Amino acid sequence: MTDELLTVVVRKREQHTPGVITLELVDPQGQPLPGFDAGAHIDLHLGDDLIRQYSLCNDPADVSAYRVGVLKDPASRGGSVAVHERLFEGTELQISAPRNLFPLAQTDGRSILIGGGIGITPMIAMAYALHAANKPFELWYCGRSRSSCAFIDDLTSSAFAEQVHCHFDDEHDGVGVNLEAVFAGSDSTTHMYTCGPAGFMEWVMATARSKGFADERIHKEFFQVEVETGGSSFEVYAAASDLSVTVGEHQSIAQALTEAGLKVKVSCEQGTCGTCLCDVLEGIPDHRDVFLTDEEKEDNDQMLLCCSRAKSPRLVLDI
Numbered sequence: 202m203t204d205e206l207l208t209v210v211v212r213k214r215e216q217h218t219p220g221v222i223t224l225e226l227v228d229p230q231g232q233p234l235p236g237f238d239a240g241a242h243i244d245l246h247l248g249d250d251l252i253r254q255y256s257l258c259n260d261p262a263d264v265s266a267y268r269v270g271v272l273k274d275p276a277s278r279g280g281s282v283a284v285h286e287r288l289f290e291g292t293e294l295q296i297s298a299p300r301n302l303f304p305l306a307q308t309d310g311r312s313i314l315i316g317g318g319i320g321i322t323p324m325i326a327m328a329y330a331l332h333a334a335n336k337p338f339e340l341w342y343c344g345r346s347r348s349s350c351a352f353i354d355d356l357t358s359s360a361f362a363e364q365v366h367c368h369f370d371d372e373h374d375g376v377g378v379n380l381e382a383v384f385a386g387s388d389s390t391t392h393m394y395t396c397g398p399a400g401f402m403e404w405v406m407a408t409a410r411s412k413g414f415a416d417e418r419i420h421k422e423f424f425q426v427e428v429e430t431g432g433s434s435f436e437v438y439a440a441a442s443d444l445s446v447t448v449g450e451h452q453s454i455a456q457a458l459t460e461a462g463l464k465v466k467v468s469c470e471q472g473t474c475g476t477c478l479c480d481v482l483e484g485i486p487d488h489r490d491v492f493l494t495d496e497e498k499e500d501n502d503q504m505l506l507c508c509s510r511a512k513s514p515r516l517v518l519d520i
Contacts, residue, residue, distance in 0.1 A: 206246065206295040207234070212266060214290050217351030221319065223258075224288060226267045226296065233264045237299035239330035240323050240394075240422070243267060244297035244468060244476075245280075247287065252468045253280030254476075256323035256396075256422070257299060258352070261330055267296075270351055272319040302475055302492075303396070303422040305330060310390025312338040313383060315405050317397020318345075321352060323422060327394060332361040339364050343378045343401070346371045380408040387412060394420040399491075416494070423473040423491045432487070435511040439463055439520045440482055448510070454518075455506040463520070465506055472508040479506050484516035 213225040228234055242256045259268035271284045288294065303323055305312070312331055316324040321342050331338040340361070344350040347369045356365045368378040384393075393414055395405045402421055409419050431451050438445045439458060448457040455465040455477055468476040472490025486504040497503065506518075 205298065207298060209234070209267070209294060209296055211288050211290050211292045211294070214288065217270070218349055220273045220349065221270055221351040222273075222285060223268060223270045223351065224284075226269070226294075227265065229293065234267055235298050236264050237261055237267075238301050239305055239326040240303035241299040241301040241326070242303075242323070242474075243269070243299050245269075245284065246295040246297075247280065247283040251279055251283055253284070254468050254474050256303075256326070256424075258322040258325040259329075260333075261326055262333060267299075270319060270322045303394075303420065305394075306392045306418075306420065308390060308392060309336060310392060311387070312336065313387070313391065313393045314338060314340045315343065315383065315393065315395040315397075316341070317343050317395070317401040317405075318350065320395070320397030320402075320422075320424060321350070323396050324394065325352060325356070328356075328359070328361050328364065332364070339366060339383075341378060341383055342367045343397070344369050377404075380405065384409065384412045384414075387414070389413075392418045392420060396422045396424065399423060423471075429489050430508070432510045435513070436515040437511075438515065438517045440517055441520055453507055454510070454516075458506070458520070465520070467507045470507045472505050475505065477506040478503055480519035482517040482519055484511060484513040486510070486516065487512045 209226040210229050211224050212227045215223045217223055237257055239261050242254045244252050244254050246252055255269040255271060257267050258270055271281055273285045274281045305327055314324040314327055324340055328340045370377060393409050395402050406419055434450055435448055437448055437454055442463050444461055444463055446457045446461045448454050455467050458465050466476055468474050472492055475492045480503050481501060485501055487510040488498040489508045490505040492505055
């Protein structure tokens with residue numbers, strides 16, 4: 202991945218629901234954009250050091266434009282509100298090149314894609330890719346109501362419409378999707394992918410495990426989580442920069458280093474994206490992210506600086 206930014210312009214903005222817009226981003230000179238694989242995302246640079254990540258939801262075979270869907274979150278920390286209030290047709294902005302932390306597994310087995318709410322976005326690109334590769338899959342789109350969910354018409358009129366299943370709680374007396382039926386017929390070659398609200402994803406993943414899915418066949422991407430904050434103060438030594446800081450009780454490592462003059466690249470600030478991942482040279486991290494796997498956390502050789510803290514009095518980081 203390169204840190205070089207791309208300049209794009211909003212070619213099209215659509216209001217899908219009262220809370221969800223889609224944006225088509227294109228090169229100002231009409232050139233093709235860099236290719237991407239299903240599951241990839243881009244960083245939108247929204248000004249004032251405000252950077253937010255959004256999954257690409259268009260067909261990976263078409264790089265004439267990037268398409269993203271953005272929910273205006275009432276609990277927004279500024280990102281989704283900035284997108285809704287600042288980005289209109291003709292607006293120019295900078296984005297990162299695509300990067301993929303949520304790729305499709307290299308398998309010919311069946312894939313089950315389960316998107317909750319706006320978490321459907323990466324699943325759309327996956328469905329395009331699986332359909333093009335003639336691989337078996339089903340796409341399950343779950344939400345509280347049909348009126349609050351975007352992309353329904355796009356999915357039900359797509360070339361893979363027969364693989365699309367929609368479940369809206371208010372059309373089933375408030376009852377969620379029947380995961381027993383979703384996972385019926387799965388075997389040791391089946392892979393499951395999920396994205397959506399944290400509680401929804403935890404329920405989906407717990408059910409998958411109860412059906413015999415090994416962790417390596419469960420793929421996830423969180424877009425929002427409740428981050429546990431605060432704790433005892435501790436020392437951080439940034440070895441590459443020869444800088445020591447004290448991280449306060451209500452301060453993140455990233456904040457402490459930034460205040461001391463060392464710029465730390467962050468994006469989600471919730472431990473979901475991996476932007477601030479850093480190698481740990483000494484000490485024991487207190488992992489509070491959902492980005493690293495349990496096995497990676499046990500190794501204690503890397504951590505996310507936006508939310509994780511320390512179990513030891515001192516951490517030495519390679520930054």
